[in-house]
Amino acid sequence: MADIFQGIVMYQRAHKEKDLMVKILTREYGKRMFYIRHGKSKRYQYAADMQPLTMATYEGTINRTGLSFINDVKQSKLPRLFIEDVEKNAYMLYILGLIDAAYVDNQPIPHWFDEAQLAETKMVDGFDAQALANYFELHLLPDFGIQMQWQSCVICGNTQGPMDFSEHLQGVLCQQHWDRDEYRMHVNPKAIYVLQQLARVDLNQLNSLSLNAETKKEMARVLDRIYQEQVGVQLRAKTFIQDLHQWDKRLAERQQKNESTD
Structure with missing residues (x-):
């Protein structure tokens, strides 16, 4: 009997001359690798349904070990936003990449499937992609x-006043204890506050969030340091996002220079 399951396509890669290997985050069975025979062929009827970030209801064979297979696609959706906006596409791929790195394959993680699905919806609705x-x-x-x-000073438990982040002490420091870590990150307190809010709430409670560029830059600085130095994860999508931001920065500087010489 065929298995029917919900899935979000994480990525695909070529296999042999005409086939594809497609990794899908399924709600029922966790992350699975699917073998798509003739998936690269122009005649393959489900080619559009195997594109990264596609959300769909699939029918196929889920094997306990090894590769699984797809026989039919009941319904699918790839929001146009992820085709037209390269930055938002990269952020959503990064989110899926984090889930991929955090969990082994074949382990059911319905919570994170639901979170990823909700993230796609919120991004389409205009919620800040970096946030x-x-x-x-x-x-x-x-x-x-x-x-x-995140929620209180690691030394005294204080929750009031400006906070900074200490990588060494694994958390935030209130102003009275900034001297406990001479290498604290000197983060903008607004960025720490937003990180505290994000760490405290559920995704479905986030309805709107307006952030300026400097706050977002500081938030990224803290989390990039943690993921590089402690988690040890640097995903391709993240590198692409960082390169994209560097390119935008250089372009803005060039335009500013041209305007000043006119």
């Missing part, structure tokens, strides 16, 4: 074995 990625970075840290204290 969504930061939410996943924060909430997946325990799954990577990293425990950070």
